Amino acid sequence: MISRLTRNVAILIRVICITLIFCAPDLYAKTPQLIVNADNVEESLTRNTLRAIFSMRVHRWPDGTPVSVFVLPDAHPAHRSFAREVLSLFPHQLRRSWDRYVYSGIGTAPIEVKSEKDMVHKVATVPGGIGYTGGEVSEENVRTLFVQ
Amino acid sequence: MFERYLSSKLAVSFSCGILFCGALMSTGASAQQLEDLRWHGFLSQGVIHTDENNFFGDSTDTSFDFRDVGLGLSWKPQSDLLFSAQLIYRDAGLTSPNGVNLDFAMVNYSFINRLDFGMGVRAGRVKNPYAFYNETRDIAATRPSVLLPQSIYPEASREFFHSSDSVVLYGYKSIGDWVVNVDVLAGKAKIDNRSERLLIPSKQDASLKDDNLFGVRSIFEFDGGRLRIGFTYIEFDAQIDTVPVLAPPAGILPGGLDLNSRILSFEYNWERLQLTSEYLRLKVTYDGVFGPGVRITREREGYYFQLGYRLNEQWRIFGRYDVSYPDRKDKSGDSQLLIGAPRSDGFSKDITVGTQYNFSDNWLLAAEVHHIKGTANVAVIENPNRNNLKEDWNLYTFQLSYKF
Numbered sequence: 001m002i003s004r005l006t007r008n009v010a011i012l013i014r015v016i017c018i019t020l021i022f023c024a025p026d027l028y029a030k031t032p033q034l035i036v037n038a039d040n041v042e043e044s045l046t047r048n049t050l051r052a053i054f055s056m057r058v059h060r061w062p063d064g065t066p067v068s069v070f071v072l073p074d075a076h077p078a079h080r081s082f083a084r085e086v087l088s089l090f091p092h093q094l095r096r097s098w099d100r101y102v103y104s105g106i107g108t109a110p111i112e113v114k115s116e117k118d119m120v121h122k123v124a125t126v127p128g129g130i131g132y133t134g135g136e137v138s139e140e141n142v143r144t145l146f147v148q
Numbered sequence: 149m150f151e152r153y154l155s156s157k158l159a160v161s162f163s164c165g166i167l168f169c170g171a172l173m174s175t176g177a178s179a180q181q182l183e184d185l186r187w188h189g190f191l192s193q194g195v196i197h198t199d200e201n202n203f204f205g206d207s208t209d210t211s212f213d214f215r216d217v218g219l220g221l222s223w224k225p226q227s228d229l230l231f232s233a234q235l236i237y238r239d240a241g242l243t244s245p246n247g248v249n250l251d252f253a254m255v256n257y258s259f260i261n262r263l264d265f266g267m268g269v270r271a272g273r274v275k276n277p278y279a280f281y282n283e284t285r286d287i288a289a290t291r292p293s294v295l296l297p298q299s300i301y302p303e304a305s306r307e308f309f310h311s312s313d314s315v316v317l318y319g320y321k322s323i324g325d326w327v328v329n330v331d332v333l334a335g336k337a338k339i340d341n342r343s344e345r346l347l348i349p350s351k352q353d354a355s356l357k358d359d360n361l362f363g364v365r366s367i368f369e370f371d372g373g374r375l376r377i378g379f380t381y382i383e384f385d386a387q388i389d390t391v392p393v394l395a396p397p398a399g400i401l402p403g404g405l406d407l408n409s410r411i412l413s414f415e416y417n418w419e420r421l422q423l424t425s426e427y428l429r430l431k432v433t434y435d436g437v438f439g440p441g442v443r444i445t446r447e448r449e450g451y452y453f454q455l456g457y458r459l460n461e462q463w464r465i466f467g468r469y470d471v472s473y474p475d476r477k478d479k480s481g482d483s484q485l486l487i488g489a490p491r492s493d494g495f496s497k498d499i500t501v502g503t504q505y506n507f508s509d510n511w512l513l514a515a516e517v518h519h520i521k522g523t524a525n526v527a528v529i530e531n532p533n534r535n536n537l538k539e540d541w542n543l544y545t546f547q548l549s550y551k552f
Binding site: 048049051052055057058059060062066067073074075087088089090091092093095096097099100102103104105106107108 | 186188190218220222224226227228230232233234252253254256258261262263264266270274275283284286287289290320322324325327371372373417458461509551
């Protein structure tokens with residue numbers, strides 16, 4: 001009787017463990033989210049437009065609001081996954097184009113924030129703000145945009 | 149000469165004006181305004197050792213005369229207007245003048261800025277749009293190596309080609325996965341005793357006047373920079389002003405100088421591997437300088453192939469083959485003997501291997517080894533006695549740099 005119970009418990013533990021192993025990546029893996037200030041009227045942006053914005057070539061939204069680009073440090077996991085998965089670029093490629101602008105005087109680099117919390121706060125408070133987070137966000141003054 | 153003095157004075161006061169406006173803006177400015185005003189800077193210190201021939205100082209005894217310090221400021225009062233200026237202190241042996249120089253000071257105005265198309269204008273002291281690396285050649289982090297390929301970016305003529313007092317009209321257009329960037333420049337090159345000595349084919353007392361600089365560069369980029377193709381054309385013309393003391397060939401006569409350079413640039417990026425290659429033809433014509441009605445033309449040819457491999461976000465290794473011929477019709481250097489120079493001044497073939505280590509976002513450590521055959525890129529100013537040069541030589545360099 002006892003041995004049967006032990007065996008059932010063991011099976012149950014095994015099932016739970018296997019379920020956890022298979023579910024864990026889904027529970028913890030996050031998809032980077034593109035975020036803009038709540039006043040932004042765009043519904044979605046193409047990857048090429050996003051590249052133009054994050055490489056600092058475009059300074060204004062179509063409605064005339066100045067674009068303010070916020071980024072996390074180069075080594076931040078959310079920055080890496082946003083660059084690779086959303087822009088299809090490496091962090092070093094972005095850095096190289098910003099350096100080109102800054103050190104030859106023909107443009108500026110994005111504004112760097114320390115954490116995802118700061119990122120959400122900046123995008124929420126600066127009109128024309130655009131940035132990203134590592135996963136889902138729940139903040140009233142920020143909208144998540146769909147990338148085509 | 150006075151005009152030149154005046155224009156450099158103007159450029160300096162212009163940049164001081166920018167700094168002053170900036171200082172005013174930052175005192176008691178709100179957080180938003182503070183972000184519109186930004187500082188940046190860089191510094192690097194290198195070491196060079198050569199077994200023969202001097203490069204950036206007394207390098208056969210190991211030279212530390214290889215440093216750059218830059219400090220810049222940009223101010224963006226509104227999204228389509230940008231003021232920027234940068235001062236640079238540079239030491240590269242006798243190859244570059246020591247001391248602080250105004251690197252750039254300009255106003256940028258973008259009058260069309262749509263998602264797919266834009267145009268604007270820049271004016272002031274600008275960095276010349278020239279091939280892939282000219283504008284950022286002093287910033288270690290944007291260079292593929294400690295020393296740029298000398299075939300396209302010769303250190304000996306750096307000051308002359310690097311920046312100018314010009315107006316640049318620029319634009320971009322994106323079509324599908326392609327983006328094209330175009331810059332058109334017109335203005336005045338920076339001319340000093342050093343560049344006059346480089347361009348005037350005589351030690352006779354002479355100077356350049358009525359000079360004009362014109363350039364066009366277009367860069368086509370595919371898929372966010374996976375493929376980049378560039379075309380550069382740059383032309384400089386001037387009059388050589390001199391009072392002949394001796395008739396040619398011992399002396400020179402007043403006459404015209406015309407210099408035009410065409411460069412083809414190519415880069416392809418795989419996930420880790422990067423292939424870069426550039427090819428240059430630079431034609432120099434002297435009209436009437438060596439005798440009434442005599443036109444003499446010499447064409448320089450240079451190219452390199454470079455393969456870089458990124459091991460991870462910190463480490464990168466590369467190899468390069470870099471070739472220069474000052475006279476493409478005399479690749480063995482035979483005609484150098486006629487002017488009392490060694491044959492090796494007629495070519496340079498440089499095989500380089502090196503590594504770069506980005507140990508933080510701001511710091512970079514780089515090292516490389518060059519095995520060079522030929523002395524075409526060995527600066528005359530540091531090696532005046534050409535017959536003491538050695539054709540086969542090695543150069544070792546190591547550089548630590550910081551930027552913010």
